[in-house]
Amino acid sequence: MTTETVISVRDLWKVFGHKAELVPRSDELKALSRRELIERTGCTAAVREVSFDVAPGEVFVVMGLSGSGKSTLVRCLTRLVEPTAGQVVFEGEDILGAGKRRLRELRRHKFSMVFQNFGLLPYRQVIDNVAYGLEIRGATKTQRLRRAREVIELVGLEGYEHSFPDQLSGGMQQRVGLARALAVDPDVLYFDEPFSALDPLIRRDMQNEVIRLHREVGKTMVFITHDLSEALRLGDRILIMRDGRQVQCGTGDELVGAPADDYVRDFVRDVPRASVLTLRWVMREPRPDDVLDGPELGPDVIVRDAVRTVLAADRPVKVVRDGTLLGVVTAEEILTVVTDVEAAA
Structure with a gap:
């Protein structure tokens, strides 16, 4: 992360078992699946190379x-x-x-x-x-x-x-x-x-x-x-x-x-995708025939919260951040998510 951090975790391991400390040091052992590691060493890797x-x-x-x-x-x-x-x-x-x-x-x-x-x-x-x-x-x-x-x-x-x-x-x-x-x-x-x-x-x-x-x-x-x-x-x-x-x-x-x-x-x-996805996931590039004088919404607005505005507009809703046009959203994009027609990618 670019911001100041309170907690920074790097390559954290927790291995249970005899000579557990050998596992994180060995590229060969680290590459084993949990089942393979147990069969080979008797050790269980509960946490493996976690960083955040x-x-x-x-x-x-x-x-x-x-x-x-x-x-x-x-x-x-x-x-x-x-x-x-x-x-x-x-x-x-x-x-x-x-x-x-x-x-x-x-x-x-x-x-x-x-x-x-x-x-x-x-x-x-x-x-x-x-x-x-x-x-x-x-x-x-x-x-x-x-x-x-x-x-x-x-x-x-x-x-x-x-x-x-x-x-x-x-x-x-x-x-x-x-x-x-x-x-x-x-x-x-x-x-x-x-x-x-x-x-x-x-x-x-x-x-x-x-x-x-x-x-x-x-x-x-x-x-x-x-x-x-x-x-x-x-x-x-x-x-x-x-x-x-x-x-x-x-x-x-x-x-x-x-x-x-x-x-x-x-x-x-x-x-429910409409309750989680934001407009930045459903917006599209403006087309030459789009009339861009409709309402504006931010890219972080949840789709569910944008439904009324988008469906009430007779032209594309602009997705804008800090005065910059990022894309547009129409009823087509909104309804695709609301009705879950679009398969999860």
Whole structure:
């Protein structure tokens, strides 16, 4: 990426097994498939040569099916799992070289994690669960309770400060976990499939909560999920993994509009294209007989949101950025996507 990065991952490997460190050093072993590597060495490569950057304030989603390596990857980023090889540069510091003391400082001050299983302390009230990270950091009781009340209000748990976890629904317990992560004001929030155990309606509410909180506090987020619709709702960019490898990284419209291979194409096959693709994917070059005095829209407008304007116009709608004409869109292009007539490329 050309912008400043908060996280920069380069050639990251996590191999489980005897003499795992030999695998990333050997071109021969690196070339083996996951099955071949297990048969040959007894080792499992959960993460293989993964590289990406995360920009400040970005919601970066890592997704894949079970066994793709996504959860192992996020644990490598925080060193809850020790990587076998590669680099994880956090705000300019390669944290793979950090000692135990420095790693504790990073976990207490720089990043927090929200897990699927909540991880709440059952015999502590909500306010004390939320304040726990500040207690570990050494904040005074007055400081941590004041901050805990602030984030409890932020996540919509006012009135439940003195409840115990077992008195709360699953969605409310996850809000407590989210509040606890926010309380320490980290630079980055890591989410490891936090909503997988919730029923669909509560899950959607929590997705909306993450979107709202991101809008309000602007935290950089790395979000792990196996759910494509969740990834598309939350992610500025999405990294798709398979068998420990990264398959494609891009925005939602890039994954749907230009899938890198059949695996990604299969993943996005049932996505409503009009809800994801932007006008830059459907616009065409102006023709000599086009009358170019119609409405203007930007290239990043989602097709669904452009339907009314395009269908109401009696001439091509211009797609313009910074005063430059990029292309035009007519009812023909719009209806092709809306009705899914066009096969996925």
